Amino acid sequence: MTGYNIPLAILGKLLRLFEYLFSGVLCLGLIGLGVVVLLSDSNNFTLEMIPWWTGRGLARNLLLAGIAGLVITVLAVKGRLKFLMVLWIAAVVGTMIYGFFLSSYKYDDYDHFRTSLLMTGAAFAAFLGSITALFARPSRRA
Secondary structure, three states: OOOOOOOHHHHHHHHHHHHHHHHHHHHHHHHHHHHHHHHHOOOOOOOOOOOOOOHHHHHHHHHHHHHHHHHHHHHHHOOOOHHHHHHHHHHHHHHHHHHHHHOOOOOOOHHHHHHHHHHHHHHHHHHHHHHHHHHOOOOOOO
């Protein structure tokens, strides 16, 4: 093979960068959604893919999960408690798989289903990045 060999170290760094970006955007989205619902005084808020909670309880749990995930992401970027990032992203992947594919969640059309597949695939790629972070050597600073 010529020209297309990407060293594993570079691939691992790209996966970790994607993991941090994915987790950061997800956490900010969860925080934003939770804040908007809590400030709107809505009591009938639901997400079909998360059937465990509804209303203000769901909004509060989304806000708390977003804050916890953001703290975990910042710690992982700083090289601390990397195993928490693996657990956080595993929980995200598990929730997506259950919510989109194992629950009674209904798709409007093929594009909706494809978007769910892409989102779950992105979460799985972030999970692979979190695993590579566990085995990455710390960079040496001069």
